[in-house]
Amino acid sequence: MDNNNTKTKKDQKQDFKVKVGFQKFAFFSFDKEGYVMRLRQYETTIRRKIKQLRENKKEVSNTDTIASIEKEIKSLKAKLLNNTDNAVLYYFIEHIDYNNKVDMDKVKKTQKAIADELCLDNAEVSRAFRKLKELNIISFTKSGHALEKVRVSPFILWRGKAITHYNLMKELKEEFAGTPFETKLTAVA
Numbered sequence: 001m002d003n004n005n006t007k008t009k010k011d012q013k014q015d016f017k018v019k020v021g022f023q024k025f026a027f028f029s030f031d032k033e034g035y036v037m038r039l040r041q042y043e044t045t046i047r048r049k050i051k052q053l054r055e056n057k058k059e060v061s062n063t064d065t066i067a068s069i070e071k072e073i074k075s076l077k078a079k080l081l082n083n084t085d086n087a088v089l090y091y092f093i094e095h096i097d098y099n100n101k102v103d104m105d106k107v108k109k110t111q112k113a114i115a116d117e118l119c120l121d122n123a124e125v126s127r128a129f130r131k132l133k134e135l136n137i138i139s140f141t142k143s144g145h146a147l148e149k150v151r152v153s154p155f156i157l158w159r160g161k162a163i164t165h166y167n168l169m170k171e172l173k174e175e176f177a178g179t180p181f182e183t184k185l186t187a188v189a
Contacts, residue, residue: 035156035180039081042135042181046076079131087118088128092138092152098160099168102150109146136182139175155179 050073057069091114097103108114115125132138140150153176158165 038179038181043080046079050076078127081131082128084120084124085128085131087120088114088125089132089137089152091118092150093157096152096157096159099164100152100154100157100159102152104147104149107147107150111145111147136176136178136180151175153180 053069053073053076057066060066060069092102092107095103095106108117111125111129112122115122118125129138129140133140137153137156138150139153141148154165154169154172155176160168
């Protein structure tokens with residue numbers, strides 16, 4: 001092309017995809033596939049199963065069966081996001097850098113140090129890490145006990161350029177097994 005200001009149709013189409021994709025992402029939390037709605041659907045599914053188990057428990061007299069139902073209810077309750085899970089997630093969001101990488105110079109390097117900083121129990125923080133990773137909300141790698149890299153899912157929020165977000169979404173399939181809450185609830189069949 002003679003004019004440097006004129007874009008090819010292919011370039012214009014790519015720009016449109018990026019802008020529309022980023023605009024859609026910016027409102028992602030408000031549509032049915034967004035974080036907020038996925039969280040609600042995920043937790044509603046669990047609560048529905050818990051409610052059904054409680055109703056079933058009323059009809060059972062066998063103590064072994066009652067104990068089994070109570071164990072399953074406890075297991076399902078543990079899958080719901082709790083205050084510790086949110087505290088850990090928000091701790092990382094507070095220290096998020098471009099491309100959703102957590103600035104490792106600004107965060108504590110171990111789960112124990114994070115637990116101490118947030119005044120939380122170490123075991124609860126450890127469970128929160130596992131749960132947030134299993135639910136595709138964060139990804140992290142460790143060397144021994146030290147965190148090497150932490151990233152918040154770009155499906156939740158994004159810090160960076162729109163074009164980078166568009167391209168990175170394709171690349172992160174290895175790091176995040178899916179979108180948030182895209183997990184199998186084995187106990188919720």
